[in-house]
Amino acid sequence: METTENTLSNGLRLIVLPDASNPQRPWTTGAITLNVGFLCPSVMPGIPHLVEHCCGDELNELLVTTFGGHMTDNTVTHKDTTTYGFEFPTGCCEEALKLVMGRIFGPNPTAEQVSSAIDKITGEFEYRSRNMSAEDARRRICEVMSGRAYCEGTAESLGSQQSSEGRCQLLKTMANVESFVFNYHRPGRAALVLRTSCAYSS
Numbered sequence: 001m002e003t004t005e006n007t008l009s010n011g012l013r014l015i016v017l018p019d020a021s022n023p024q025r026p027w028t029t030g031a032i033t034l035n036v037g038f039l040c041p042s043v044m045p046g047i048p049h050l051v052e053h054c055c056g057d058e059l060n061e062l063l064v065t066t067f068g069g070h071m072t073d074n075t076v077t078h079k080d081t082t083t084y085g086f087e088f089p090t091g092c093c094e095e096a097l098k099l100v101m102g103r104i105f106g107p108n109p110t111a112e113q114v115s116s117a118i119d120k121i122t123g124e125f126e127y128r129s130r131n132m133s134a135e136d137a138r139r140r141i142c143e144v145m146s147g148r149a150y151c152e153g154t155a156e157s158l159g160s161q162q163s164s165e166g167r168c169q170l171l172k173t174m175a176n177v178e179s180f181v182f183n184y185h186r187p188g189r190a191a192l193v194l195r196t197s198c199a200y201s202s
């Protein structure tokens with residue numbers, strides 16, 4: 001069995017690595033890599049990471065509950081690329097891939113997903129810099145996500161979405177998320193690498 005490379009009709013590059021060591025291995029591992037990251041010009045710096053959490057966290061939950069699979073640690077936003085890693089039982093390969101692609105190339109994240117992604121990222125900031133308070137972490141996120149201009153005097157706004165300032169901030173963030181998803185979450189800008197014994201076809 002050899003590695004195969006194809007471009008699907010929707011433009012997605014598909015690379016399948018045969019599971020040569022054990023054709024009966026019941027698990028498929030894979031990753032979708034998008035050709036965009038947090039340092040790409042014309043991308044609002046915090047948005048790729050935010051969207052990664054909107055899609056990746058939901059996908060993880062769905063993979064766990066529906067197929068007994070999960071997203072892997074290599075789900076990560078880099079400078080120039082964003083990768084979603086996953087694994088699931090090969091028996092569910094086709095359905096699980098449909099789910100993954102439907103989420104990554106599918107509808108815009110909802111306001112609820114964006115809010116909960118903001119909470120997740122706040123936690124990551126706090127964890128990475130142990131001395132940073134939750135308030136400072138939110139202030140930092142607000143700056144990188146939406147640009148300083150939006151943020152003057154609204155440092156806590158993302159944390160208090162009940163306030164009109166908070167709602168306004170969230171709407172601006174949502175607009176950034178939507179234009180990012182529209183421009184970059186496209187199959188034609190991505191590659192899917194699979195290691196599987198399942199003969200996947202588009």
Ligand SMILES: [Zn+2]
Pocket residue numbers: 049053121124
């Ligand atoms: Zn993260």
